[in-house]
Amino acid sequence: MPPRGQRIRDTIAQLRERILAGEWPVGSRIPTEPQLVAALGVGRNTVREAVRALQHAGVLECRQGSGTYVVSTDELAPVVARQLTDERLTEVIEVRRAFEVEAARLAALRRTPADLLALDGALAAREAAWHGGRADEFVEADVALHTAVVAAAHNRMLAELYASVGTALRSSLVETMGEAMTAEQHIDHSRLVEAIRAGDPERAAHEAAAFLESQPRA
Numbered sequence: 001m002p003p004r005g006q007r008i009r010d011t012i013a014q015l016r017e018r019i020l021a022g023e024w025p026v027g028s029r030i031p032t033e034p035q036l037v038a039a040l041g042v043g044r045n046t047v048r049e050a051v052r053a054l055q056h057a058g059v060l061e062c063r064q065g066s067g068t069y070v071v072s073t074d075e076l077a078p079v080v081a082r083q084l085t086d087e088r089l090t091e092v093i094e095v096r097r098a099f100e101v102e103a104a105r106l107a108a109l110r111r112t113p114a115d116l117l118a119l120d121g122a123l124a125a126r127e128a129a130w131h132g133g134r135a136d137e138f139v140e141a142d143v144a145l146h147t148a149v150v151a152a153a154h155n156r157m158l159a160e161l162y163a164s165v166g167t168a169l170r171s172s173l174v175e176t177m178g179e180a181m182t183a184e185q186h187i188d189h190s191r192l193v194e195a196i197r198a199g200d201p202e203r204a205a206h207e208a209a210a211f212l213e214s215q216p217r218a
Contacts, residue, residue: 011042011050019059019073026159027147029067030060063140071163073156092165097209099162100146104192104208106153108201115152119193122148126189145189149208152196187211 015030024030031039036047051068054060061071107115122145129138150162189211195204 007042007046008049008053011040011046012053014040015050015054016059019070022156024070025151026070026073026156026163027151029069032067066140072160095165099158099165100149101205101208103150103153103155103158103162104196104204105201106155106158107149108196108199108204110154111152111196111199115148116197118148119145119152119196123189123193149192149196 015036018024030036030051033044033047033051036051037044040047051060051062055062055068059070059072060068062068111119122141126138126141126145129141147162150159153159189207192204192207195207
């Protein structure tokens with residue numbers, strides 16, 4: 001059996017290969033730790049160390065209570081993300097608008113039945129979190145819905161760039177939401193999903209832009 005350090009390096013390499021091959025696309029949740037142990041044929045501690053290394057590299061992100069997600073296939077993405085701090089909130093919204101409007105347009109043209117199922121599930125989770133009055137869960141659900149729209153565009157570079165602003169995006173949403181959740185803050189995203197389902201790129205782009213025009217909301 002190879003030394004522990006070598007086993008960890010080999011496991012990191014295997015995880016990277018699967019991510020780069022698209023087995024776990026950007027925005028998707030990777031298998032649980034026990035599932036990875038079974039799939040990779042290594043011990044729990046080895047898997048844990050390999051996942052932790054990819055988290056530090058900015059490839060994976062652990063979300064408490066939800067799982068570990070692929071946020072980038074490019075380890076340079078965190079460098080980009082660090083440029084988008086809370087002090088540059090206006091720039092975050094401008095970048096977000098550029099990504100999300102084009103993603104919505106492409107999603108309407110390229111969405112698959114699986115994409116539509118993912119969008120429906122993300123929209124339902126978002127609404128449930130809102131009605132439950134849980135601001136932290138709502139922010140995560142809102143980001144998950146927008147990420148699903150980007151994934152439905154089937155443009156890997158766009159997905160990677162969008163993932164690179166994920167931390168700043170969450171910060172902008174938290175700052176906008178605050179602790180209270182009022183009716184004025186809620187923006188219906190069902191029309192965006194329906195435009196994508198209908199295959200209407202212009203309407204999808206319009207819906208994506210509409211809730212980002214006046215102020216940074218979810």
